[in-house]
Amino acid sequence: MSIMVIEIYDALIEAGASVEKAHAAAKVLADAVVKPDLSPLALKTDLEPLRLDLASIKSDLGWLKWIARGVGIGVALLVFKAFFPHFGGMQ
Secondary structure (H helix, E strand, O other), X not given: OOOOOHHXXXXXXXXXXXXXXXXXXXXXXXXXXXXXXXXXXXXXXXXXXXXXXXXXXXXXXXXXXXXXXXHHHHHHHHHHHHHOOOOOOOO
């Protein structure tokens, strides 16, 4: 079932086209209008697995941050010990 564009139909009638031709032209124009294809858009249900993957990555990054901090503190202590060998330790 096609839809007729009333504005085009009225304009063709006013321009002097016959009723049949105006009717046919308005139907053809209405069928030619491109309707948007929304199928490539992501829905919330499509994004749920991605959300779970991001949560997993976020928790892994949390552990990596703690490991990096521990290594940084260890390096800082070694540098401190290299410059101050007798500070607070046994002689």
